[in-house]
Amino acid sequence: MNTKILLVTGAAIILALALLWPTNTPPPELPPAGNAPDTASDPDEAPPPSSDTLTPEQQALLDNPKVKAYAQRLEFEDDLHDFFANAPSLPEQKRRAQADALQERMNEYEGSAQVSAPEAALIQLAMIQILEPDEEAAKAAAQQLMDRYRAESGARLQAWLEEPRPDFERYKAREKAIVEEVMAMDDIPGGLTRDQYLRERLQEARVEAMGRSAGNNQSN
Numbered sequence: 001m002n003t004k005i006l007l008v009t010g011a012a013i014i015l016a017l018a019l020l021w022p023t024n025t026p027p028p029e030l031p032p033a034g035n036a037p038d039t040a041s042d043p044d045e046a047p048p049p050s051s052d053t054l055t056p057e058q059q060a061l062l063d064n065p066k067v068k069a070y071a072q073r074l075e076f077e078d079d080l081h082d083f084f085a086n087a088p089s090l091p092e093q094k095r096r097a098q099a100d101a102l103q104e105r106m107n108e109y110e111g112s113a114q115v116s117a118p119e120a121a122l123i124q125l126a127m128i129q130i131l132e133p134d135e136e137a138a139k140a141a142a143q144q145l146m147d148r149y150r151a152e153s154g155a156r157l158q159a160w161l162e163e164p165r166p167d168f169e170r171y172k173a174r175e176k177a178i179v180e181e182v183m184a185m186d187d188i189p190g191g192l193t194r195d196q197y198l199r200e201r202l203q204e205a206r207v208e209a210m211g212r213s214a215g216n217n218q219s220n
Helices: 005-018 057-061 065-089 092-111 118-129 135-164 166-183 192-217
Strands: none
Touching: 057 065, 065 092, 065 118, 092 118, 118 135, 166 192
């Protein structure tokens, strides 16, 4: 199989696993700027803030750990873009050193769920394509990567299947009771057929279960 085809196939497989991982961490929720001074409408014309011009509220905002973490994440994404844009023209030693440093940072973000596993895998597939000029070595590395993520996704799916879901179990029990009740009825109310009445009762049970689940999520 051609290396490019293998990498594209691997990307498709990993994308299919995306639902098993959380999405990226959204921007942090920040307090209002308060008495922040007006800035130029064009960001390129606005002077960079300095400690002498910042208000206490602005300085506190910059010192917020969530803001710092998000800024570091954005910096990481910029570094990734720069790497893939410049990698073909870099000397091999420097290219591999940059790739190793980015891989280490990506592992940290993946471990803290700030980068999803499918995203990390796609980035690594792209790195393989750049770092491995030998076709057989690239194919072997891509296959090893896909095998690892398949195994991890399988373990994650199994853990999800085995996780207790009391709301779902209650709904299934309620559903079973409704079916038994309706099937045992001699007279169906409302002039409906048995199937129509059953669908109506099951729909009501689903709406009730979704409302209960939403309430539990808000309380958590």
